[in-house]
Amino acid sequence: MQRLRLTGYAVAQFFLAIVMIVLVVLWVVGGVLAVIWVGLGLLAGTLAATRWIANAHRSMAARTLGQPVPVPYRPLPEDGGYFDKARVVLADPMTWRDLAWLFVAPVVGIVISLLVIILLLGVVTGFIWWFVTPPLMTARAYFDRAFLAYSRTERLEHRVQVLTESRADVVDHSAAELRRLERDLHDGAQARLVALSMSLGMADAAFDDDPDRARRLVQDARSTTAAAIGDLRSVVRGIHPPVLSDRGLGGAVAAIALDMAVPVQVDVRLDGRPPAPVESAVYFGVAECLANTGKHAGAEHAWITLRHEDGVLRAVVGDDGRGGADPAHGTGMLGVMRRLAAFDGTMSVSSPAGGPTLITLEVPCALSPTPGSGSSSPRTTPSSGPA
Template identity: 80%
Template structure:
């Protein structure tokens, strides 16, 4: 039965070889006419058609090899203009690997498929077909994977480039955060402490001659002290919120949800706590999403789902999904908040994706690969809402 399945793949590849020949011709025509813009329209149709055929071959190669052959294309932004999408496609190395494959694969497909079909229909050659089919189709699958998927070395090179870029972003973000903290301390707590020192000095000078004024100055100093403490607490919360350290990610997100004017439901499915830096990054990502919901969405309800997916606490992905039923149309590139969250997540190999069609709903998904400390678990399901 397995050989019949592989032979079916050979028949499909024989048909697709004809399609690839037509696509190769269109690639040539589109490339030749691109100087008069007509070619750009041709290529706009050829590229997705090529990717569709390549994805079919990836699926057959994965089935043949028993190993995944992932689709490695860079995401094309649907909300950007035509030329912006063209630049993304043209900058994708896999586009050019597909192009090379288009010109070579038809010959390989025709030869392999015709050989197998001729061996199958011949009475004398059927035993040969029986023994030749698995290795021949396996070789064809390796050929497709060579062109249509990145090798381990290429993946490592891309990983190094990604880490270098994320490290540079994180350094810039950290420098900006340090400047923000310095500014907050200088304009907030430091200014109040200077005022406090001056007030106490005036109170000390007034003790003998004007006790009533001295008492008033001491009272003012007490208020200034309380305000300075509040400023310091605000700065500390911006670094690492105490509620996050005390109650973990689930409890901290619950606390944020309770402070929202929009009713928010929180569901957590965590069997432990992630590492503190990852926990902090996800917390601030959720906080930014909730802030945007409160300021821009016009939503009546919102929801947050926290989960860890994988074989167990020791591996997998921490996922936070924040959604609302507001007006939609959110653009993560429109402000600095989301971009800052993305930079923070990139340091941990994390990602943030946004789905926000006009009219809603808006869904923001944060994913960070990490392990969980099962010694400190969180409630599996916790509903939380603000005022109705």
Template identity: 60%
Template sequence: MTEPSRLRLTGYAAAQLLLGILALVLLVLTVIGGALLIVWVGALLLAVALPSTRAIAGWQRQMAADVLGVEVPRPYRPVPRRPLAALAAVARDPMTWRDLGWLLWASTLGWIISLLCVLEMLVAVWPLWWFTVRPKMEIRSQIDLWFLAPGRIESLERRVRVLTETRADAVDHAAAELRRLERDLHDGPQARLVALSMSLGLAEQAMGSDPVLAEKLIGEARRTASAAIGDLRSVVRGIHPPVLADRGLGGAVEALALDMALPVRIEVDLPGRPSAPVESAVYFAVAECLANLGKHSRATHATVDLRHDGERLRVIVADDGVGGADPSAGTGMLGIRRRLASFDGTMVVTSPPGGPTEILLEVPCDLSSPRTTPSSAPG
């Protein structure tokens, strides 16, 4: 992340002067609204003050994160749609009270720090401004994030919520997979094995009286056995494709690309292999993306870029199709999101109407053994 210039830092300080004035107004409105909450006027004031506070706190959170070169997630809990339930949820959110503390800081000492940064440049105290604007803004940003970034307890609570949700999704996904396997085995191999048993039984009965019929039935049984073996291989391939175990993620994705009706360029930069569960989850996620691409995108070309940045596995699936992909519509995209969430992974879809479409898949993981696939392959 590029370090912001001194002029940019001063611009942030100027913006914080305006935010400080707004912070003071919102602090007064919040205090008055809380005092008058027993009547409808108080609830109305809070309905204006609290969302506004979160908005300007979000702006300050972004500025502070840029000054310090860090990433700060949005820390608030989900808010229900119903007004009274929303007000109660906001009141119970610990970040609401941290925001109120930030309003007091931003409208007093924080505001003074930002004012000094701006005045030092405006009155041409250049040496002082040059050497002190950065440390002053860093101090201010650290204190801002002490209020506005989630604390340890809030982070743990958020982590517990995420784990609870992903565990439930993982359990549902596992149950769905078991039902699918049961259905596939019942409709495929089991039915063929029943037919095989019947053919062999009839052949056994006809062996003495009608050898020709017995030979015919044995031939049918052999063909049925071959078909059952094929069905079993298909079921096993749906659990963990052999190509994934043999060639790794890059090679398995290349094999997927070869089955596509349009050219797909594959770029792989993986100095090792992720764990088998992560590898399998990402493989099936890419497979679903390519399947959707082939069915809906009307694209003429696509790319899949796989690489590891030292902390996470990143996959970008892009195409030049018509766009308009909605990750909340249908079960395919939702299935990808649930599959990756089990490993703290994420999916981000960028697909404006008219295209192009880009799907970013990220999963935190380490790599182990040396790579087993070439660095790139043409589609």
């Protein structure tokens, strides 16, 4: 059965090789006609056909080798126009590897496929077909994989580059956070503590001569103390909210939703708790998304879902507002991306004009069981802001 399946691949690759020759011609014609704009549509169609054939060969190579051959293309922007998508395609190294493969693969495909098919059709050569088909088709699979998938070294180099960039972003973000905390402490709690010290000093000086004035200064000092405590609590919440430690990610997100001016539906299905740094990063990411919803979306309803599936913690924040959200503008969303990148996380935004807006935060992680946690069960909390 395995040899018959490989022979079927050989037949399919023979006919696909003929189609690939036609695609080579279309690439050349489209490239020539692109200078007068006529060829752009031809190139777009040829690109889609090339990727479809390449994916078919990736699938056959994966089944032949018994190893996955992933599709390595860069994702296209969902809300981008033709030229935005074209820019991503042209910047994708796999586009050019596909094109190089398209020029040489038809010859290899026709030769190997014809050899396998001819050997099968002969009575005497059938014996040879039995032995040479697996190594021939395995060699063809390795050939396709060499062009159509990144090698282990290339993947490691890309991984190092991504980690280097994310580390630099995290360092910059951490420095900015430290500066923010310093400003908050200097302009808030520190200023109030200085005022407190001055009030107590004046009260001490006036205690013997003007007890009433001293009493008023002490009362002012008490008010200043309460305000300073409030400032310090605000700073602490900016570092790690106590509600996150007490109630976990689901409860903390629900608490944010309760403070929103628009109704927010919260749906949490988590069997445990993620690591504390991941939990904090996702919490602040959701908080930033909700803050943007309240400030810019003009939405009537919003919703949040939290799931952990296939080793990935996924938070989706959506609203029915005006749409048009762009993560490239503003520092808040960029800060979320930097937070998540430190844990190999990603953020994707779908926000067409007119809405709805969907922001998906994903972080690979494992959940640790919490006391009393059993199987996953939905927990949906409707939340509405003040009337």
